[in-house]
Amino acid sequence: MNLLRGKLMPPLLAIVFSALLCSVALVISGSNPGTALSAMVSQVGHGTTAVDIVNSASVYYLAGLAVAIGFKMNLFNIGVEGQFRVAAVTAAVVGGALRLPPVLDAIVILLVAVLTGALYAAIPAVLKVTRGVNEVISTIMLNAIAMGIVAYMIRPDVFGVLHGNNISTAEIPTAGQVPGISFGSGGTVFGLVILAAAIGVGYWVMMNRSRFGFELRASGESPTAATAGGVNAKKMVLTAMLLSGGIAGLVAMPELLGRDHSYGIISPAGYGFTGIAVALLGRNHPGGVAFGALLWAFLDKSALALDNVGVPKEIVTIMQGTIVLSVVVAYEIVRRVELAAEQRRVGRELGNTGGTPPQPAVASAGGES
Template sequence: MTGLRRVGGALVAPLVAVVAAMLITSGVVALSGSSALEFWQIILEPPASRVYVNIVNQASMIFLSALAAAVGFRMNLFNIGVEGQYRLASYVAAVVVGAAIVPGPLNILLGLVVAMATGAVWAGIAGVLRVTRGVSEVISTIMLNAIALTLVGYFLSTYGIRAGNSRRTEIIPESSRVPGFFPFEERDGAIWGLVVLALVMGIAFTFVLNRTRFGFDLRATGMSETAAVASGVKVGRMIVISMMISGAIAGLLWMPSFFGAAYSYGTAFQAGLGFTGIAVALLGRNRPLGIMFGAVLFAFLNEQSNRLTLQSDISQNVVQITQGVIVLAVVVAYEVVRRRQAAAEQRAVTRRLEAEKPTAGQEVSA
């Protein structure tokens, strides 16, 4: 019965959150002088084939971003630097792959390794500062975001190749491009070949977290550093390693798009995915399955919002309100459910103790 209550609570919380988000968003649309009914008709209209393709591609990157944030969250660390980590990692990987140091598939592998290493090192700086100087990872990662943005901007403007009014890195050779596949007609676009990275990293995250000693130590440290130290866990080392793993995953974030469509770092680079990932990680409760649904939901809302300016006078920014309310409502709903479950368990324990307590007659006969 307790298991059913837990499952019910896990299902009720996001359902309540989505309903609350729909009601609040409808109110915002109505206050702006537009039709809430028209808004939801456009958003919930079945997507076109090309939109399905875009949703899958975008969801894969959002998933990787959220997974990177989730590693920190499970360790009770707030890695808000995913944005800077994947931006710097994408640029360095683009430069290395564009140089074509090694041929064909090896160049793809080199690019992925370089991206992960760059993201890991950049995130590791925050971990080292936390362990050695007690600097909050929130502050350090925010500063590192700004530094990464400045560095990439400087190197791109100084050494980048001019393309119109902008600059980009060297276009990668055709032998280093990862082909996608076309689930619909060719004109609807291809699903990038490296979306499989999201699946691989999700499976690896689940296995390491639930089936290895490292995963146990990570979860234990996140729950209680004092208890982890008492059980022999070196907390400082765990913090640095966890931040580096988070950064390594962040480094892969833009790789599906880079190898599948962009082929260079420049105007095609998609910024902002790091902050979206933090929201999706919270929405998915830092678990791969929940994150997957959250990534698809956010990608769906983002893609469908493009219709708003074409079919109505409603601003696309309303969708951002919907996303924010969903995250906030889910956090509140889960907390309410958690407290109710804790209270129910406490009452059940109290009743059991009362039932097992010997009566006065039994005490006398004893």
């Protein structure tokens, strides 16, 4: 119960708080919050929205997990954005050129994506372990370079194909495509949603049931203690970054192999940054990240529904921002309250065993730390 309160209260509080804040913003701007809320809720039953939410969530989930691995050991991989885009364009180019039997073709494309993402993440990782370059700085710069790489790769005189005013990579043949689960007019769920879920499970097993996961968490919580315990810090940084980049490489795959079949100038960007928000929302827990991804996708699609009923869709961006901010604040408040409660309890027990009355000074000092 206590655990549930600590884990679930903050996000719920954050959602309620941001909903209130957005209602105020809506009232000020002259819209009816009731209309907005009902449009947001009822959209789920309309057309392909429910399926679209799941599809987008699978993409956000992969991005969130990629960021979460880094967070677990205090690495801030802002470069998921660049890693996923370079991987996506490389996989799309390879996929467009490959002519392998079905299944095998798709697997090769996925492997190319994972390897490219990992390789692109290896640059900041190596820089960090050999030269001590802060990964935040290097990955931000690599994001900008990734943009250039993508633009170069899809040039018509390199690997791109021009159609009308659009350019993209060559279409991936059927053998490389991953069929989805069709719901008729309700849309088609990407087949790779299952892969995203499987990676979530794998993430949990790795973190909680493997020696590597233990060492990773230990390095994140106390690098000095981990080193003292015989953990090779450099190796951990390198492996965590490569894993993060590998998963980042998969981010675009559900869409690429499930719907778009080519990567071009209008393919959406920004998933890497969404991943950061989603990982924060989910506290790096695979279940929490899944929840965050679904919530984020739901809010994204709400923009369409709100636009349709004449409510300014920018309210969704405000909502997403306030949710992330208030989740972070709420967790911190809950953490401090629980810490204080814990310290009071410990203080009381110590006081009891010692046979002296509890000292208020101890409790208040504990509460401040």
